[in-house]
Amino acid sequence: MLANDRTRASHSAAGFTLVEMIVVTLLLMIAMVGLLAVFDASARINKNETDVADAQGNVRYGIYQMTRAIRMAGAGGLYVTQAVLNHADRELGGIAPAGAPYDNVAANVTVTDTFNRAWPVRPGTDMIEIRGVLFSPLVGFDEQTGCAPCTGTATLNALPVIGNTFNGFHENNDPATRPQFAAIDAYTFNATSAQPMFVIVQNAGVDEHACGDTGPPIGLQRYPQPAYNVGVLDHRTNLVSGNTFGTVDFGGTLGPRFNVEMPSMTPGRDAMEFKNIKRAGIMDDVVFFITTDDSTNDPGGLHPFLAQGIRRGDKFEVTRLADDVEDMQIAYGIDRNGDGSVTRQPGCATNPSTDPDLNVSTVDDCDEWFSNTAGETTPPDDTQFQAQAPFNPAHDGSANHCPRLHAVMISLLAKAHDSDPTYKGPASTGYKTMNSTAAPITPGNYRRRIQTLKINLRNFAFQG
Numbered sequence: 001m002l003a004n005d006r007t008r009a010s011h012s013a014a015g016f017t018l019v020e021m022i023v024v025t026l027l028l029m030i031a032m033v034g035l036l037a038v039f040d041a042s043a044r045i046n047k048n049e050t051d052v053a054d055a056q057g058n059v060r061y062g063i064y065q066m067t068r069a070i071r072m073a074g075a076g077g078l079y080v081t082q083a084v085l086n087h088a089d090r091e092l093g094g095i096a097p098a099g100a101p102y103d104n105v106a107a108n109v110t111v112t113d114t115f116n117r118a119w120p121v122r123p124g125t126d127m128i129e130i131r132g133v134l135f136s137p138l139v140g141f142d143e144q145t146g147c148a149p150c151t152g153t154a155t156l157n158a159l160p161v162i163g164n165t166f167n168g169f170h171e172n173n174d175p176a177t178r179p180q181f182a183a184i185d186a187y188t189f190n191a192t193s194a195q196p197m198f199v200i201v202q203n204a205g206v207d208e209h210a211c212g213d214t215g216p217p218i219g220l221q222r223y224p225q226p227a228y229n230v231g232v233l234d235h236r237t238n239l240v241s242g243n244t245f246g247t248v249d250f251g252g253t254l255g256p257r258f259n260v261e262m263p264s265m266t267p268g269r270d271a272m273e274f275k276n277i278k279r280a281g282i283m284d285d286v287v288f289f290i291t292t293d294d295s296t297n298d299p300g301g302l303h304p305f306l307a308q309g310i311r312r313g314d315k316f317e318v319t320r321l322a323d324d325v326e327d328m329q330i331a332y333g334i335d336r337n338g339d340g341s342v343t344r345q346p347g348c349a350t351n352p353s354t355d356p357d358l359n360v361s362t363v364d365d366c367d368e369w370f371s372n373t374a375g376e377t378t379p380p381d382d383t384q385f386q387a388q389a390p391f392n393p394a395h396d397g398s399a400n401h402c403p404r405l406h407a408v409m410i411s412l413l414a415k416a417h418d419s420d421p422t423y424k425g426p427a428s429t430g431y432k433t434m435n436s437t438a439a440p441i442t443p444g445n446y447r448r449r450i451q452t453l454k455i456n457l458r459n460f461a462f463q464g
Contacts, residue, residue: 419444
């Protein structure tokens, strides 16, 4: 009996005490908190990296749209000084104040849309304005017909061109063989007197010899510059069934503003008389800028975005291109030494560790890009985009009257949608590109990515 009693007593004493249970529970809680912290950090990093990847994807789309427009700058025959603007036109509405510079814009610069809403441009960022036949086809004419005389109010007809027996017949008098006509009709569907579009016509009667080489062979044509007029279109074209752009107003105040060579200096010029047209198309005037939607979706202005505005008369049709783009900086490649390319300046040595690029320098005034460094505080204007301006009214040109602007460089700075207080990596509190004066988004730390692209101007870059 005594042995059995001892056995029962030992069994009753087995197990954990209350203190032991509390310690074990505490340790399990500490381990669980640690695991949850790891999971939380992993989820936060994953979310931020996803945000950055989304922002990069949006920026790629934005850069694609900008590249498409910039490479077509001047298509239709525009002067390079009209094709790329780095300041607001002094005599056209939509961007205020008139003549505002696009480099590190001031706090009061706005873009007015077709609903009369003034979109604020983010201070310290850059803007760029591109003009030309950008988003619809450029139509070739037979050089015998068109409008007569392409001044005032005139009807612009695109007659069928069927060729001849010597060169062979080209059947384009059937609407089914002219998809470009349908594309233009569709593009101008919403053109009205309240939201007009623009038409550019290129003269076929003036030889295009605006710029030639000074060395042998003399007179080699490098940069054609035809005579042209710009008019206003307030209705949809009827090219498919009627072979016509309809009535175009080459008078008034809007069209003549695009006919001048120096939009920063000279008033509008009346359209020149000519009957024979070589090309015609819908001319677009597009501005790219960084703005915010403070009134509705983003009351704190923490999510700026890249926007595109297409001119409709004296206002712009504004659309969103890429979200969470904090900054955009623009540099202009200007061939000042006349060698046909944009390069480093002689005498500026390359530092392999801090300044390795053979064409672009991080040192002030050591290359032909302006303004891509902080010390280049004075941005170029249209008087530096072309040599020996202006043309005389007859557009007969000069051997040295050559475009100097050959390329545009864009830097877009994207950030994650949400801040990450634990992120302390590079650029977490801000990043400065080129000569930007834009303030970083605060409060909070953000993951940021930058993309830079150099774009040659198709119509003004010498190909050798």
